[in-house]
Amino acid sequence: MLATKVLAWRVTGSVALFSDALESIVNVMTAIASLTAVSIAQKPADSTLPYGYHKAEYFSAVLVGVLIIVAAALIAREAWEGILNPQLPEAPVLGLAIGGGATVLNFVWARVLIRHGRKALSPALEADGKHLMTDVVSTVGVIAGLVLVYLTGWAVLDSVLAALVALNIIWSGWGVIRESVGGLMDAAVSPEQQTRIRETISSNADGAIEAHDIRTRQAGKMTFIDFHLVVPGAMSVGAAHEICDRIEAKLREAVEEVTITIHVEPEEKAKHSGIVVV
Structure with a gap:
């Protein structure tokens, strides 16, 4: 999915699609963090951690939230530069087709992660899935907006879309951090x-x-x-x-x-x- 989104950006030169590709880099990093955390959480309790390693998943989820917010800051910077120097994206049909295909894959995978994360009571997997679902929503918005860019010729709208993606990502990252901090603070069950x-x-x-x-x-x-x-x-x-x-x-x-x-x-x-x- 990362490679597909990078390809869509390279084909079009769109700032909005660049922001989408940058978010996918964060997806790869958070997937690695989640895999590491889930592996650590499976370790049995020992004399060092007599209550087990279960909270490792919360640390992973906090890391995911922080990385999401960092990505949003980078996207916001690119969006600002695009607003100052707007350029109309190229190859609209090919770029949108590639982005649409990546979105479908992202949606399926996000649903899988959320379902299995809830079933296994895994905060790390569920946080990763929710982040991917946010990515799906933002990509759909980007594609719809790019269609409008091509139809109207308003090049600056491409950068405005990237800025909206950044805001959406920040909201998602804050939600992940808030839920994970509750686990680290020994929040009661529902x-x-x-x-x-x-x-x-x-x-x-x-x-x-x-x-x-x-x-x-x-x-x-x-x-x-x-x-x-x-x-x-x-x-x-x-x-x-x-x-x-x-x-x-x-x-x-x-x-x-x-x-x-x-x-x-x-x-x-x-x-x-x-x-x-x-």
Whole structure:
């Protein structure tokens, strides 16, 4: 796709198509970063990183966002020079045909990355896919705008299109960075998933009194859950352990790739503000 977009730019000399090609260079770099991050994230936990390497994907996604914004700055510079010295692009039919073919390939690949990224709970793959989809949108806009350039003869419009591509890329990069920073800051899982977790604990804690101080966080594809489980003071350690095992088993059915920590407390520690066992 990078080679195709570079060819389209070389054929036409269009500043807008140059900006599209420059963004594809970023795509290649971000794909390499995503591949590296996904590989690191698969490593098992060890003594150095006892909670695993899952957050490596968030660092990759932040890098993707930064590279996107750098590309936007370079495109904006080229757009400004084009506005100062506008030139009408050449070979319209061939250039647009090449750009259109690259757009179709980009769209298919972006959908594949987003679908598999969500399925695998991979922030790096999903971020890469979303960036590619932004690339598709901007390329469609460039092609439509170039058609208008050729029809009207307004050469400066080519550079204006490049500037609009830069703004679109900046917005995309900021979105990727914002989502990744949430993961690095140990953001909680979605409200829907929190509800499912609380319901699972409540309906499978027979014998306990309540569960409180429930906390969750997402690190790549791994979900971490910890909470306090209040049991009757006279209950044996073995009986309390059985309740914990039952809850953990059901949570693992409800949430894929999960690490669970349960702190058992006697009934005088009840806060009467958490989950009442049903």
